[in-house]
Amino acid sequence: MSEANKPAYSPGLDGVIAGESAICCVDATEGLRYYGYGIEELAPKIPFEDVAWLLLHGELPDEAQIKQFAKELAESAPLAGGMIGVLKSLPRNMRAMDQLRTAVSALAGFDPDIGKFDHEANLRKSVRLISRLTSVTIAGWRIRQGQEPVIDANRPLAGRFLFGLNGKGPEEWRVRVLDTIFNLYAEHEFNASTFAARVTASTLADMYSAVVTAIGALEGPLHGGANEQAMTMLREIGSPGKAETWVKNRLAKKDKIMGFGHRVYKKGDSRVPVMRGLLAEVGKRVGQMNWLEICLELDRVMEKEKGLFANLDLYAAPVLMLLEIPSELNTPLFACARVAGWCAHVMEQQDHNRIIRPRSLYTGPKTREI
Numbered sequence: 001m002s003e004a005n006k007p008a009y010s011p012g013l014d015g016v017i018a019g020e021s022a023i024c025c026v027d028a029t030e031g032l033r034y035y036g037y038g039i040e041e042l043a044p045k046i047p048f049e050d051v052a053w054l055l056l057h058g059e060l061p062d063e064a065q066i067k068q069f070a071k072e073l074a075e076s077a078p079l080a081g082g083m084i085g086v087l088k089s090l091p092r093n094m095r096a097m098d099q100l101r102t103a104v105s106a107l108a109g110f111d112p113d114i115g116k117f118d119h120e121a122n123l124r125k126s127v128r129l130i131s132r133l134t135s136v137t138i139a140g141w142r143i144r145q146g147q148e149p150v151i152d153a154n155r156p157l158a159g160r161f162l163f164g165l166n167g168k169g170p171e172e173w174r175v176r177v178l179d180t181i182f183n184l185y186a187e188h189e190f191n192a193s194t195f196a197a198r199v200t201a202s203t204l205a206d207m208y209s210a211v212v213t214a215i216g217a218l219e220g221p222l223h224g225g226a227n228e229q230a231m232t233m234l235r236e237i238g239s240p241g242k243a244e245t246w247v248k249n250r251l252a253k254k255d256k257i258m259g260f261g262h263r264v265y266k267k268g269d270s271r272v273p274v275m276r277g278l279l280a281e282v283g284k285r286v287g288q289m290n291w292l293e294i295c296l297e298l299d300r301v302m303e304k305e306k307g308l309f310a311n312l313d314l315y316a317a318p319v320l321m322l323l324e325i326p327s328e329l330n331t332p333l334f335a336c337a338r339v340a341g342w343c344a345h346v347m348e349q350q351d352h353n354r355i356i357r358p359r360s361l362y363t364g365p366k367t368r369e370i
């Protein structure tokens with residue numbers, strides 16, 4: 001093929017518009033909006049359940065709607081005995097994301113609407129998935145620790161997550177902080193996991209298959225796995241004074257610095273100011289301001305050295321650690337929030353479906369004979 005005839009190609013689909021969506025707008029200058037609501041306002045003010053409803057329905061719920069939604073989430077929370085059996089049958093040393101992916105696949109077997117694609121069936125499946133991802137994450141964690149699951153169905157999801165780790169009532173401020181984190185993670189347009197979910201949904205596969213696909217894509221360190229690795233990095237650095245040398249050494253080796261850079265945000269991630277505020281608040285409450293100081297110093301050095309800015313995961317990692325959430329659960333927790341966005345996208349895709357099937361630019365040998 002001559003250079004002139006080569007079709008346009010963008011590695012990593014950088015800048016490519018791969019579909020239409022009304023759910024969320026990620027704009028490098030105007031920031032992040034869910035159905036038009038700015039994340040800075042939405043995330044700290046509105047409970048995650050309301051945000052999840054917004055993503056599924058396009059409007060914030062009224063009092064009766066949110067009451068009904070909370071009831072349905074609570075009814076969906078308990079796990080069937082067979083599901084607990086599945087979790088108990090898995091190896092104790094299985095990674096949390098592998099366990100979550102396997103568990104969500106098994107959950108399909110416990111959903112009476114499986115195989116139905118109409119909007120109402122997809123809505124019912126969305127409620128079960130949003131509720132049960134948190135249930136399987138915390139139950140799976142307890143089982144891996146050799147303990148029985150504790151699922152308090154009546155708590156809102158952030159509270160259910162924290163209570164489910166140790167069966168103790170979390171303080172109100174911890175629940176509020178985690179609730180805000182759930183909101184920040186709930187949705188982000190055509191990120192890798194959501195796009196993967198839409199590709200699967202576009203074949204008219206079931207919503208569970210789409211969510212399993214999304215969990216697989218989320219796991220990698222360039223996407224959702226970054227927050228766990230960011231915590232490992234912060235622990236290794238240990239103090240703000242060591243950050244500059246640490247970063248320069250890594251950059252000299254051409255290593256990626258976890259929690260920095262973004263495909264869309266080139267002048268800073270619009271979710272970071274809220275997350276940074278949470279790190280300042282939580283650090284002050286528990287008397288550990290060093291994590292914020294390290295992050296700020298990393299931010300300064302990375303901007304100077306590479307012109308790159310922190311993304312949400314850099315600041316999320318220490319907040320989750322200070323909330324006493326094991327860092328192995330950072331990415332599963334991300335999934336527990338993002339599932340609201342995944343389900344909204346699967347419905348949007350299947351409501352206006354055309355199979356997603358792009359082309360590749362062939363670079364193999366010319367036609368030849370055997």
Ligand code: COA
Binds near residue numbers: 264308
């Ligand atoms: N550390 C060091 N260098 C980085 C970097 C990072 N975190 N992120 C990007 N770069 C470099 C790239 O290697 C590239 O360098 P080059 O021009 O010398 O090849 C340059 O910056 C531009 O990269 P860009 O095109 O903006 O990255 P991308 O859009 O292909 O990838 C990410 C985006 C998020 C995958 C990438 O920034 C990354 O790997 N970040 C770390 C993982 C992470 O935090 N993921 C969570 C995302 S919310």
